[in-house]
Amino acid sequence: MNRTSIRRMIVPTVAALSLGLGLGACGAGNEDPAPASSDSASTGGSLSGTLAGGGSSAQDKAQAAWRAGFQGANPDVTINYDPVGSGDGRQNFISGAYEFGGTDSALNDDEGELSAAKERCGGEDAIEIPAYVSPIAVAFNLPGIDSLNLSASTVAKIFDGKITTWNDPAIAAENDSVDLPSTRITPVHRSDDSGTTGNFTDYLSKAGDGAWGYDPDGVWPIKGGEGGDGTSGLIGAVSDGEGAIGYADDSAVKDTPLGVVSLKVGDSYNPPTPEGAAKVVAVSPPVEGRSDVDMAVDVDRTTTEAGAYPLLVSSYLLACQHYDDANTAALVKGFLSFIVSSEGQQAAAAEAGSAPLESGVAEKAAGIVGSIAAK
Amino acid sequence: MSATATTDKPPRQLGDRVFSGVALASGVIIMLALAGVFFFLALEGAPALSLPENIYRPATDFWSYVGPLVFGTTLAAVIALVLAVPFAIAIALFISHYAPKRLAVPIAYVMDLLAAVPSVVYGLWGGGVLNVAIQPLLVWLHDHLGFLPFFAGPPSATGKTILTAGVVLAIMVLPIISAISREVFAQTPRLNEEAALALGATRWEMIRMTVFPYGRSGVVSATMLGLGRALGETMAVAMVLSATPIVTLNLISSTNPATIASNIAQNYKEATADKQALLIATGLVLFAFTFLVNFAARWIAGRSERRLNR
Numbered sequence: 001m002n003r004t005s006i007r008r009m010i011v012p013t014v015a016a017l018s019l020g021l022g023l024g025a026c027g028a029g030n031e032d033p034a035p036a037s038s039d040s041a042s043t044g045g046s047l048s049g050t051l052a053g054g055g056s057s058a059q060d061k062a063q064a065a066w067r068a069g070f071q072g073a074n075p076d077v078t079i080n081y082d083p084v085g086s087g088d089g090r091q092n093f094i095s096g097a098y099e100f101g102g103t104d105s106a107l108n109d110d111e112g113e114l115s116a117a118k119e120r121c122g123g124e125d126a127i128e129i130p131a132y133v134s135p136i137a138v139a140f141n142l143p144g145i146d147s148l149n150l151s152a153s154t155v156a157k158i159f160d161g162k163i164t165t166w167n168d169p170a171i172a173a174e175n176d177s178v179d180l181p182s183t184r185i186t187p188v189h190r191s192d193d194s195g196t197t198g199n200f201t202d203y204l205s206k207a208g209d210g211a212w213g214y215d216p217d218g219v220w221p222i223k224g225g226e227g228g229d230g231t232s233g234l235i236g237a238v239s240d241g242e243g244a245i246g247y248a249d250d251s252a253v254k255d256t257p258l259g260v261v262s263l264k265v266g267d268s269y270n271p272p273t274p275e276g277a278a279k280v281v282a283v284s285p286p287v288e289g290r291s292d293v294d295m296a297v298d299v300d301r302t303t304t305e306a307g308a309y310p311l312l313v314s315s316y317l318l319a320c321q322h323y324d325d326a327n328t329a330a331l332v333k334g335f336l337s338f339i340v341s342s343e344g345q346q347a348a349a350a351e352a353g354s355a356p357l358e359s360g361v362a363e364k365a366a367g368i369v370g371s372i373a374a375k
Numbered sequence: 376m377s378a379t380a381t382t383d384k385p386p387r388q389l390g391d392r393v394f395s396g397v398a399l400a401s402g403v404i405i406m407l408a409l410a411g412v413f414f415f416l417a418l419e420g421a422p423a424l425s426l427p428e429n430i431y432r433p434a435t436d437f438w439s440y441v442g443p444l445v446f447g448t449t450l451a452a453v454i455a456l457v458l459a460v461p462f463a464i465a466i467a468l469f470i471s472h473y474a475p476k477r478l479a480v481p482i483a484y485v486m487d488l489l490a491a492v493p494s495v496v497y498g499l500w501g502g503g504v505l506n507v508a509i510q511p512l513l514v515w516l517h518d519h520l521g522f523l524p525f526f527a528g529p530p531s532a533t534g535k536t537i538l539t540a541g542v543v544l545a546i547m548v549l550p551i552i553s554a555i556s557r558e559v560f561a562q563t564p565r566l567n568e569e570a571a572l573a574l575g576a577t578r579w580e581m582i583r584m585t586v587f588p589y590g591r592s593g594v595v596s597a598t599m600l601g602l603g604r605a606l607g608e609t610m611a612v613a614m615v616l617s618a619t620p621i622v623t624l625n626l627i628s629s630t631n632p633a634t635i636a637s638n639i640a641q642n643y644k645e646a647t648a649d650k651q652a653l654l655i656a657t658g659l660v661l662f663a664f665t666f667l668v669n670f671a672a673r674w675i676a677g678r679s680e681r682r683l684n685r
Binding site: 057084085087088090091111113184186188191192193217219221222223224225226227228229230233236237240241242243244 | 432433502503506507510529531532533534535613614617618619620621629630633637641642643644646647648649650651
């Protein structure tokens with residue numbers, strides 16, 4: 001299955017490659033570099049060697065697309081991305097096991113990770129660039145209803161158990177034309193520690209007008225209620241229970257028959273779109289006190305931009321400015337440059353349904369990774 | 376390895392020495408492996424007793440974090456055993472004493488096959504099929520037996536409850552318990568059985584008088600092996616259960632206590648260093664808990680054995 005999906009993705013994105021090389025890239029994803037067909041290398045292909053990285057499992061699909069595209073252009077390169085989760089990704093980057101890491105939440109100094117990353121990079125600030133931006137959809141299971149309009153405070157009350165039936169006046173007030181059933185609402189949350197939960201609770205607490213009385217957290221803050229393990233577990237639980245509602249990466253919801261909530265932004269209700277998510281990242285202010293190479297942003301959950309969709313996950317890549325080994329530096333620079341290039345972002349959008357970075361953001365990121373060099 | 380064999384005893388064949396050496400080494404290695412696991416858990420988990428309070432969230436300290444997990448682990452295992460043990464003993468008796476041979480052999484074979492199904496497959500089935508099928512039963516239990524705390528409800532809309540997890544666990548431990556019980560029952564001395572029948576006992580009375588007393592300690596051991604699997608089962612529970620760190624006897628609502636093993640599996644992926652230490656420490660608690668349960672069970676089994684020998 002993996003094989004075919006990678007192949008399907010390669011055809012439109014790396015048009016210069018022959019099908020034969022596309023197959024070769026799949027093989028390379030497993031173990032060893034594929035033999036190159038001589039006329040294909042479009043971006044040089046002078047690089048060689050193996051690069052180890054890993055972290056955020058949300059990036060896994062996008063990483064597969066990037067890996068295939070990059071290895072296609074550089075047949076002697078092997079990129080390994082281990083989707084062990086953001087926490088392990090940060091730890092392994094800091095310990096030096098990974099040359100680059102992927103994480104759904106930016107480095108912070110609550111557990112000293114930012115300083116540790118600086119130490120790992122020989123005393124220089126670690127590079128942190130957004131690579132994967134994806135909207136989170138609020139999905140529900142009500143037969144016959146495909147879409148509902150809800151404000152953040154109504155969503156917060158539903159997940160907090162304050163609104164318990166679907167025909168509650170608060171929901172009806174925002175959905176004039178919809179015939180709402182009296183079904184009991186079953187809010188479903190992630191039972192594992194997850195970046196999706198972290199972003200969802202962050203959204204509720206910032207945009208919910210005080211209706212959400214908990215701190216943003218990757219661990220679901222309420223004791224009780226229905227839980228699902230992982231994205232697929234959550235989607236499964238929502239699909240199994242009539243009247244259930246949950247939140248998950250938009251790409252995971254798209255292929256299901258579940259209804260999707262349009263969230264209130266300003267005066268309009270916007271459905272989740274990659275463009276809307278990218279727009280929010282572009283207008284979000286950077287986290288204060290970060291270095292020039294750290295692009296961590298404080299996602300602006302209360303933006304009123306037209307078409308914006310502020311419920312999103314913004315996943316980062318971690319790297320160092322300088323590496324001991326010249327070849328490693330060239331590989332990291334090459335791979336990360338490919339990721340933030342429009343080619344790489346389109347590849348991820350096609351494969352993982354993510355939002356391509358806005359051009360301003362992508363340009364800044366390209367500038368930062370372009371300065372990666374050997375010591 | 377043969378060097379470990381002593382040489383001052385009467386001369387032995389080479390094969391003897393090699394075999395006793397291999398056997399000794401195997402015994403020592405298994406002890407070392409167990410000790411290694413214990414020291415790993417203790418060393419890596421030790422910091423978990425005094426972490427910043429927010430690591431334990433939504434609980435506040437180590438014991439309030441691990442308490443509900445121990446409760447959930449026990450509850451799921453108890454449900455599984457309550458459902459599985461009578462069923463397993465009945466199947467074992469049917470195979471050993473009631474069924475004609477051409478029926479007994481295939482049934483025994485199928486039961487053994489159940490044990491070979493990987494737990495993740497049980498998880499897929501339990502979390503995708505059984506939960507939907509069992510949901511109307513949960514509503515029925517709530518409507519008719521809602522006065523019992525176990526069925527207080529409100530019944531889960533998805534069927535992902537600890538009762539469902541208990542049913543899946545019961546199916547998983549069933550082959551273990553029934554296979555061992557079957558072997559024990561089959562070894563009841565023929566003379567005892569015939570003596571009972573000769574005294575005018577019916578077949579059921581014969582089983583009660585000869586097979587059960589003879590097989591009791593074997594059945595207890597089988598149950599303990601099943602309990603061990605139920606306590607430690609990870610994937611099936613993680614995939615079936617809608618878990619929350621809470622203590623409740625309500626078996627049919629959306630809010631269910633998590634088990635230690637499934638909690639580790641669900642949270643290890645995104646864990647920071649401190650959280651990893653915490654999860655490893657809960658693993659140590661499970662290790663100690665399983666050890667205690669097994670120890671108690673051995674003692675009970677041994678006691679009934681001793682009483683029988685008197």
